[in-house]
Amino acid sequence: MKRILEWQIATVKSIRQETPKTKTFTLSLPNWVRHKPGQHYDVRLTAPDSYQAQRSYSIASEPERSGEIDLTVERIEDGEVSSYVHEVLVVGDQIELRGPIGGYFVWEASMGGPILLVAGGSGVVPLMSMIRHRAAVGSTVPMQLLYSSRTPEDVIYSDELMRLQYSQNGLGIIITFTRQSPSGWNGYKRRIDVPMLREVAGPLGNIAQAYVCGPTLMVEAVANGLLQIGLGSNQIRTERFGPTGSIG
């Protein structure tokens, strides 16, 4: 199982603008290794004077697509790496990375379910790899995605999620809008709270395994809420990103 993670040079095969703030980069890897949905890659940038910057980005694609991966990157205001890949990187460019990395926030169909996925903003990216993997292998494990987004235009993968919801048995997609919802929207329009978790997770029963990914405060609130509705802490896996605001 032990394996040294080597840096490799990938080539940008395509770039897709997902939302105003996010782009998906399809990268061809010379030393592709099958990943587990939920894992990430480290990206390393090197300037001519050897100055380097590194960041980690979640894999959005399913492991069944061999030879290449999708990384979906949110552009962070003043972000050193995210602004480079958003503004400078073009198709045909090379980029250095290593992975896949991470062994805990992962799900494969063989692990079974039912599965509750809870995403805040671009926290949907590693969960999308799980959803795509489930579809690719024809799994019927019950899976619910609860996805909190600020506005309709911020929903990443919206068309594909809607399509998968209709084509895949046992997959539910539930979106809540926290700032602005589409006109005529009769779904959730608030931050994720305990009653919402109870409604969404209830049908999965108390044996569900939960994966929660998003900004720190949202993940804290959701993980605590899941404990309140009766899930055990060993049924809740979390992945947090982004600033917390300084404490103290």
Place this chain on the structure above:
Amino acid sequence: MVSNFISRGFTGKRRQPEAANRVPPGQYVTPDFPVLSAGPTPRTPLDQWTFAIEGLVREPVKWSWTEFLQLPAQSFVVDIHCVTKWSKLDTHWGGVSIDTLFEHIDLEPNAMYVTAFCDGGYTTNMPLVDIINGRSFIAYRYDGEPLPAEHGGPARLVVPHLYFWKSAKWIRGLRLTEKDKPGFWESLGYNNHGDPWKEERYW
């Protein structure tokens, strides 16, 4: 093999160049204090909280929360480095040096490694030499306030010279062992030692 690679068009932002020699390779400085943990934040009532040192010691010791607060406390100002790439400089902590705690025990001669164990089942391991002689402390204050639960309160280990996952949150004790036993992240693909200056991130 790929050491000569240059990212076309990348110059970098190089913020805080004066701090460059304090930032290990691959890290960036953040003014924020991100939270990283694998599951929900445990919340143990203080009247049920204890801190133990056990394993290869002549007499195990255990302190209650009230007793722990009466141990000689110190202030610590340290730089911390998370394996997820952020570093935070000059963080201010209050708590008890591991050396102070070890004054209350006698180590067995074959004690070589230590496992920190925590609420929520988290463990992390390191060689004993990495936590003694002023190299680590148990913190229960951050920036002059009680340590918040999401950052590991009521008390966490801080081992600033190793990646921050070694600085176990919600710590409840240390177990001395003869053999090294990989902890939670160490069993999931992260480096067994975790020196940020050698970039010991992964296997």
